[in-house]
Amino acid sequence: MKEASNAMNDDAQERAIGASTDSREYLTFTLGAEEYGIDILHVQEIRGYDTVTKIANSPDFIKGVINMRGVIVPIIDMRLKFNLGEVEYNQFTVVIILNIVERVVGMVVDGVSDVIALRAEQIRPAPEFGAILDTAYINGLATLEERMVIMVDIEKLMTSEEMGLVERLRADISD
Amino acid sequence: MTIDMTRFYQVFFDEASEHLAEMESLLLELDVEAPDAEMLNAIFRAAHSIKGGAGTFGFADMAELTHVLETLLDRVRKQETALSTQIVDVSLQAGDLLRAQLEAHQEGREFSDKERLREVCAVLETLAGAPRQNAAPPVSPSAGAERSSQTWTLRFRVGEPGHPREEDLDSLLDALGDLGAVEPLDEGATPNARCWRLTTSSEPEAIVNLLAFVCDPKQIDISADESGASAEEGEGYGFFADASGAVSVTVSEADEGFGFFAGAPGAEALSETPEAAPASEPASEPASEPASEQPHIVQEPAQGYGFFINAPGADRAVDQDYPGYGLFGGSPGMDQVAALAVESREEQARGYGFFRTAPGVPGGAPESETPRQETGARPASGASAQPPRASSAQPQASSASKRATAGDTSIRVSVEKVDQLINLVGELVITHAMLAQSTSTLDPVLNERVHDGIANLERNSRDLQQAVMSIRMMPISFVFNRFPRVVRDTAAALGKKVNLRLVGEDTELDKGLIERLADPLNHLVRNSIDHGVEMPEQRLAAGKSETGDITLAASHRGGNVVVEVSDDGAGLSRERLLKKAAERGVPIAENAPDKEVWQLIFAPGFSTAERITDISGRGVGMDVVRRNIEAMNGRVEIDSEPGRGTRITIRLPLTLAILDGMSVQVDDEVFILPLTVIRESIRPQPGQCKTLAGKGHVVHVGDDYLPRVVLAELFGLEGARRAPEESILVIVDSNEGRAALQVEELGAQLQVVIKSLETNYRKVEGISGATIMGDGRVAMILDVDALVRLSRREH
Numbered sequence: 001m002k003e004a005s006n007a008m009n010d011d012a013q014e015r016a017i018g019a020s021t022d023s024r025e026y027l028t029f030t031l032g033a034e035e036y037g038i039d040i041l042h043v044q045e046i047r048g049y050d051t052v053t054k055i056a057n058s059p060d061f062i063k064g065v066i067n068m069r070g071v072i073v074p075i076i077d078m079r080l081k082f083n084l085g086e087v088e089y090n091q092f093t094v095v096i097i098l099n100i101v102e103r104v105v106g107m108v109v110d111g112v113s114d115v116i117a118l119r120a121e122q123i124r125p126a127p128e129f130g131a132i133l134d135t136a137y138i139n140g141l142a143t144l145e146e147r148m149v150i151m152v153d154i155e156k157l158m159t160s161e162e163m164g165l166v167e168r169l170r171a172d173i174s175d
Numbered sequence: 176m177t178i179d180m181t182r183f184y185q186v187f188f189d190e191a192s193e194h195l196a197e198m199e200s201l202l203l204e205l206d207v208e209a210p211d212a213e214m215l216n217a218i219f220r221a222a223h224s225i226k227g228g229a230g231t232f233g234f235a236d237m238a239e240l241t242h243v244l245e246t247l248l249d250r251v252r253k254q255e256t257a258l259s260t261q262i263v264d265v266s267l268q269a270g271d272l273l274r275a276q277l278e279a280h281q282e283g284r285e286f287s288d289k290e291r292l293r294e295v296c297a298v299l300e301t302l303a304g305a306p307r308q309n310a311a312p313p314v315s316p317s318a319g320a321e322r323s324s325q326t327w328t329l330r331f332r333v334g335e336p337g338h339p340r341e342e343d344l345d346s347l348l349d350a351l352g353d354l355g356a357v358e359p360l361d362e363g364a365t366p367n368a369r370c371w372r373l374t375t376s377s378e379p380e381a382i383v384n385l386l387a388f389v390c391d392p393k394q395i396d397i398s399a400d401e402s403g404a405s406a407e408e409g410e411g412y413g414f415f416a417d418a419s420g421a422v423s424v425t426v427s428e429a430d431e432g433f434g435f436f437a438g439a440p441g442a443e444a445l446s447e448t449p450e451a452a453p454a455s456e457p458a459s460e461p462a463s464e465p466a467s468e469q470p471h472i473v474q475e476p477a478q479g480y481g482f483f484i485n486a487p488g489a490d491r492a493v494d495q496d497y498p499g500y501g502l503f504g505g506s507p508g509m510d511q512v513a514a515l516a517v518e519s520r521e522e523q524a525r526g527y528g529f530f531r532t533a534p535g536v537p538g539g540a541p542e543s544e545t546p547r548q549e550t551g552a553r554p555a556s557g558a559s560a561q562p563p564r565a566s567s568a569q570p571q572a573s574s575a576s577k578r579a580t581a582g583d584t585s586i587r588v589s590v591e592k593v594d595q596l597i598n599l600v601g602e603l604v605i606t607h608a609m610l611a612q613s614t615s616t617l618d619p620v621l622n623e624r625v626h627d628g629i630a631n632l633e634r635n636s637r638d639l640q641q642a643v644m645s646i647r648m649m650p651i652s653f654v655f656n657r658f659p660r661v662v663r664d665t666a667a668a669l670g671k672k673v674n675l676r677l678v679g680e681d682t683e684l685d686k687g688l689i690e691r692l693a694d695p696l697n698h699l700v701r702n703s704i705d706h707g708v709e710m711p712e713q714r715l716a717a718g719k720s721e722t723g724d725i726t727l728a729a730s731h732r733g734g735n736v737v738v739e740v741s742d743d744g745a746g747l748s749r750e751r752l753l754k755k756a757a758e759r760g761v762p763i764a765e766n767a768p769d770k771e772v773w774q775l776i777f778a779p780g781f782s783t784a785e786r787i788t789d790i791s792g793r794g795v796g797m798d799v800v801r802r803n804i805e806a807m808n809g810r811v812e813i814d815s816e817p818g819r820g821t822r823i824t825i826r827l828p829l830t831l832a833i834l835d836g837m838s839v840q841v842d843d844e845v846f847i848l849p850l851t852v853i854r855e856s857i858r859p860q861p862g863q864c865k866t867l868a869g870k871g872h873v874v875h876v877g878d879d880y881l882p883r884v885v886l887a888e889l890f891g892l893e894g895a896r897r898a899p900e901e902s903i904l905v906i907v908d909s910n911e912g913r914a915a916l917q918v919e920e921l922g923a924q925l926q927v928v929i930k931s932l933e934t935n936y937r938k939v940e941g942i943s944g945a946t947i948m949g950d951g952r953v954a955m956i957l958d959v960d961a962l963v964r965l966s967r968r969e970h
Contacts, residue, residue, distance in 0.1 A: 053953040054844060055932075055939055056890035065936065067947045070602045074936040103935045165936065 023119040026142075028149055029096065029109040032084040035147060037116065038154040042098050046112055049075075049093035059164060066106065073097065074165065075106040081163075084110070100158045105165060107158075116149070118142050123151050134162075183657050186690060187228045188281050191237075192274070194221040199270050202263055210251075210258045216779060218266075219248045220799055225273065227697055231661055236286055237276045243296050244269045247303040256304065265298045590686070593646050600643045601833075601928035603636050608949030644833070647687065651729045651738070652680035654693045658700055658727060665704045672711050672721055673704055678728035684736045684829055688807055692738065692827070695800040699740040699823055700725065702797070707744030707821050717818060719743065735851060736829060741822035747773055747815040771912060773813035777801040801910075805960070808834065808943070810851060810908065826851060834929050834946070834956065838922030839905065842892040846918075847927055847946060847956040854906040854913070856921060864899035874904060874915045881906065884966040885917045886957075889941065911963045929956065941965050 026037035052064030052075050061081035065072050075095060079087045087108075095106045123140035137157040142149045158165055198221040201214050222245045229237035244266060250256040272288075272295055279286040286292070611629050619626055655677050666673040708714075708723030715721055728739045752775045756763050761778055763771065779798040804811050809827035828834060828851065836847035857876065864874050864883060872883035883904065886892075897919055904915040927946035932939060932955075943958035 051952065053945075053955065054890075054892075055936070056892075056941055056955070058939070065932070065945065065953050067951055067953050070598070070605070070930075070947065072930050072932060072935060072945050072947075072953055105935060 023117045025115055025117050026149075026151065027096070027112065028114045028116060028144075029094075029112045031078055031082065031110055035113065035144075035149045037118075037142065037149045037151045038096075038098075040115060042100055042154050044097040044099045044104065047095050047097060047106075048091060049089050049095055049108060062164070063108070068097070068104070068106075071104060073104045073106050075108060076163065076165070077108040079108065079110060098154060098158065100155050103165075105158055116142075116144060118151075126150070183653075183693075184232060184280075186693065187232050187234075188277060190690070190694070191225050191228055191277055194225050195270055195274055195277070197221050198225075199267060202267055202270070205258070205263060207258055207260050207263060212252075215248070215252045215258075216798075219245065219252050222248055224694055224799070227694070227701075231657065231664075231697065234276070234280055236292070237273055237280070240269060240273060240276070240292065240296060243299045243303070247299050250303055256302070262302055265295060265302060268295050269299060593643075596643050597647070598928075600636070600640045604640060604928070605947050605949065605951070607632050607636050609951055612949055644685075644829075645683075647685050648683040649686050649689050650680060651682045651684060651689060651692075651736075652677075654689050654696060655680050655727055655729070657693070658696070661697065661700055662704060662725060665701055666708075669705060670710065671704060671708050671723065673708055673723045673725055676724060676726045678726060679730045682729040682731060682736060684827065688736075688827055691803060691807055692825075695803045695825070696727070696738070696740065698797070698800050700727070703740060703742040703744065703821065703823075707742035707746075709745050713745075731829075732826075736827045738825040738827065739822055740825075741820060743820040746817040746819055746821055747776070747813070748817065752776065769815070770813070773815055774910070776813070777811070805910075808849060808851070810910075834927050835924070836927050836946075836956065837905075837924050838948075838954065839886075839903075839916075839918040839957075840920035840922055841886045841890070841918050844890075844892060845922065845948065845952075845954045846886070847925075847954050848905060848907070848916070849943075849956065849959070850924065852907040852909065852959045854908060856903055856905040859899050859902075859904050861900050872899075872917075874899075876904075876906065876915065879913070881913050881915045882963065882966065883915045883917055884962050886962075887917075887919075889962065889966055907959045909963045910960045911967070914959070914963045914966075916957075916959070916962070927954075927956070 025040040027040045027043050028035055028037045030036070047068075050066050052066050054064040055062060055074070058064075061077050063075040063077050063080075065074050067073075077087060079085075092111075093108060094110075094112050095108050096112065098105050098107055123142050126135060126138045126141050128135055137153050137160065139151040139153050142151055157163065198218050201218045201221070205211070205214055205218070222241050226238050226241035226245055229235075229241060247256070247262065248266070251258050251262060256262070272292055275288065276286040607629075611633065614622070614625055614629055617625060658677070659675055662673055662675040703725050704723075708725070709717070711721040714723065723742060723744055725742045726739070728741070730737050749769065749772050752772050753763065753765070756775050756778075759778075761775060763775065776797045777800070801811055804825055804827070807827055809825055812824045812826070813821065814824070815821040828849075834847070835850040837850055837853060839846050839848050859874060863876075864872065865880075866872055872885060873880045874883045883899070887897075899917060902917050902919050903921055904917055905921070906913060906915050927948075929944045930946055932942060932945050939955075941958055941962045942955045943961075944956045945953050946956060948954050
């Protein structure tokens with residue numbers, strides 16, 4: 001996977017050079033067999049998995065909170081959220097720290113693969129289909145070397161009621 | 176004492192704009208079809224708080240508007256009036272008006288758009304279904320006095336039978352000056368006709384009685400003058416019908432004087448009050464000829480006054496050369512004059528300056544301690560009479576001068592910067608704890624220098640923490656000092672005699688807490704006067720002294736600040752509270768202990784007062800008090816003895832940022848329990864813990880059965896459950912009464928920096944916040960009240 005990602009990095013750079021001003025950069029990560037992309041502007045950093053402090057009576061996909069340089073950040077395991085079988089936490093477990101509506105949230109995924117630049121027209125509308133994620137949170141699909149990348153509206157997803165991350169009030173405002 | 180009021184104006188402005196913003200956002204969120212009761216309550220509370228503050232500080236216009244608004248909201252809240260879009264709209268309009276009024280007060284001018292105000296008030300009243308008279312009761316004691324003041328015009332002819340004699344005029348003017356502000360309108364215009372305008376809150380009888388000393392009151396034409404402006408009246412009366420020059424003199428004097436003082440305290444009044452400024456310019460020309468020096472003099476104080484306000488520092492005076500400024504310009508006593516002007520302006524702001532002449536009156540200013548003399552020195556008295564209203568509009572001017580003097584010894588720093596500093600120091604303390612922990616395993620001999628360094632670091636960071644925290648510490652007198660006024664006004668309005676005693680005003684606590692303490696204390700003190708202290712006759716009948724005692728005491732007690740409000744009044748009535756609870760369907764046992772019965776008064780909408788006064792009785796007060804105090808991690812307790820009085824004790828942490836807690840452990844998870852709630856901890860004996868109906872847990876401690884809150888169960892922590900006998904029970908005080916928290920281990924007592932969970936997550940039931948422990952891990956801070964509620968619900 002590492003090699004693959006190196007190769008892709010080269011590719012990505014080429015694409016980035018050729019990219020016009022209207023292209024945007026996306027971080028792609030994998031969940032199960034699917035590859036997802038999120039707007040990189042929402043990504044604050046990527047870090048390893050630390051021990052978390054559990055939050056009482058929260059759904060099990062909310063692992064708890066961590067102390068990130070004095071800031072208390074909730075950690076969500078997307079693999080648990082979307083029932084992707086066994087999850088284990090080891091030194092390779094990756095947490096994407098997201099910055100959404102002035103909030104900081106950590107998201108555990110299977111792996112982070114790449115940063116890609118895409119122009120708006122490269123993102124095709126998604127048909128109704130059975131992805132892990134509800135179509136409501138999907139902006140569209142992009143093709144990357146024969147692979148399909150599902151573009152996620154991460155802000156909408158994280159502020160959704162389903163995630164239970166923010167109080168309903170906040171979700172309403174941001175919607 | 177009252178000079179301190181000006182210090183709190185800014186606090187009021189801040190508070191009020193916060194409340195306004197809150198009210199607006201809630202109104203906007205409100206679902207008209209299915210309004211949320213909690214939201215309606217919150218809107219009402221916001222309006223109520225603004226009214227309370229405005230009343231206290233004497234911003235009568237705001238208090239009046241909020242009262243009308245509150246009446247409507249109260250009906251909506253109690254579902255006597257159905258919520259409609261119109262109500263929301265007009266409430267929002269009222270909010271806008273309040274904001275405009277607030278801005279006006281902030282800039283020290285009078286709110287001008289009276290017409291719009293009347294319009295909105297009218298709509299509010301119609302919606303509330305109350306006729307106008309009923310809906311506009313006096314709003315606050317101090318405001319009431321001002322509001323009811325009326326302008327009377329007295330007309331008489333000197334020397335004529337039944338009319339006062341020339342030599343009596345001065346004493347009459349003095350006497351009337353004691354009632355209110357007198358303003359001779361046509362001095363010197365017609366040989367012996369006099370027309371005085373008197374603005375007073377006294378009854379007409381008082382005026383007549385005074386007049387009777389020097390003349391026959393019946394001969395004198397006393398007419399009520401609502402508008403206050405008299406130029407047209409003077410014409411209509413016909414005094415000056417033939418002398419157009421004289422008319423213009425009168426008009427200019429009256430307008431000048433009135434426009435100037437009504438618009439005080441700003442120099443802006445002179446340049447910005449549209450009627451006053453243009454009127455004064457042309458007027459001074461013709462006036463100076465027939466009426467010798469007088470109009471000229473009138474002009475001077477106006478300029479002088481405006482000038483002083485413009486420049487809080489008297490130093491500028493030397494450089495300024497105003498035309499016609501003969502008296503002050505370049506005079507060696509300039510500084511003193513300026514200082515006096517500032518001083519007496521401050522006095523006016525305090526509310527004492529009603530009857531004083533303007534500081535700038537020629538000849539009068541240097542001796543402005545002797546108001547009577549000035550009133551007697553009448554040449555400029557056209558300008559010297561001052562509508563009391565002006566005094567309410569002066570906070571900004573005097574606070575500006577205060578700031579200038581304070582500038583030498585202190586700097587104004589935004590609270591945000593201080594908070595940032597406190598946060599950073601908190602991080603530093605945590606980092607130190609981490610370092611200390613990881614170096615503790617090192618050999619002390621081999622690593623002596625490291626250990627020394629760590630010890631130094633600890634000392635320094637603790638000192639630093641204290642120093643930084645002390646930036647936010649302020650003596651509680653900042654909030655206490657506003658109460659003598661509150662007590663005086665409230666007691667006067669209710670016809671009671673109350674003596675206020677302040678104890679421990681030097682007790683220091685966090686600025687944030689001080690500000691947030693003001694509102695609850697205000698409610699408590701007003702409540703004590705209204706419901707606690709009896710009328711003088713009742714007190715005498717009960718064998719007590721006529722004057723009631725209210726004590727406000729503050730002290731430090733073991734890392735806490737304890738503030739007590741106590742009175743020697745009637746005490747709470749157990750029967751009335753229980754009856755009311757039954758009426759309102761609040762569940763409480765007939766034989767509940769007193770403490771629980773007293774807690775009833777904190778229930779929303781709970782008021783045993785038979786009548787609703789503008790002071791209290793709507794049943795919002797105590798509800799707000801408890802919410803506010805709990806939001807500060809504090810607690811409220813009531814002790815009351817029928818016939819002997821009531822004592823309300825507020826227990827607060829020293830600061831909002833740091834909490835004294837005890838770490839407790841349940842199933843490998845560490846939680847922080849605030850020290851304030853802990854009573855004792857016990858290791859239960861076998862048989863002490865029981866289970867009710869197979870579900871609810873209780874523990875038998877002393878004579879009581881306390882609910883047993885099993886943390887592991889409540890938080891759904893897996894791990895092996897320990898039998899109660901193997902765990903530890905921490906007896907805690909909660910709003911729901913005492914309870915026992917079952918934990919597995921007790922840890923250390925420590926100070927933790929409070930972090931909000933809501934910044935990045937959301938509110939979690941049973942948890943009031945989080946903190947970072949020495950090892951860098953996050954620990955949750957327990958919210959005991961919520962835990963007890965939660966466990967009650969689960970069973």
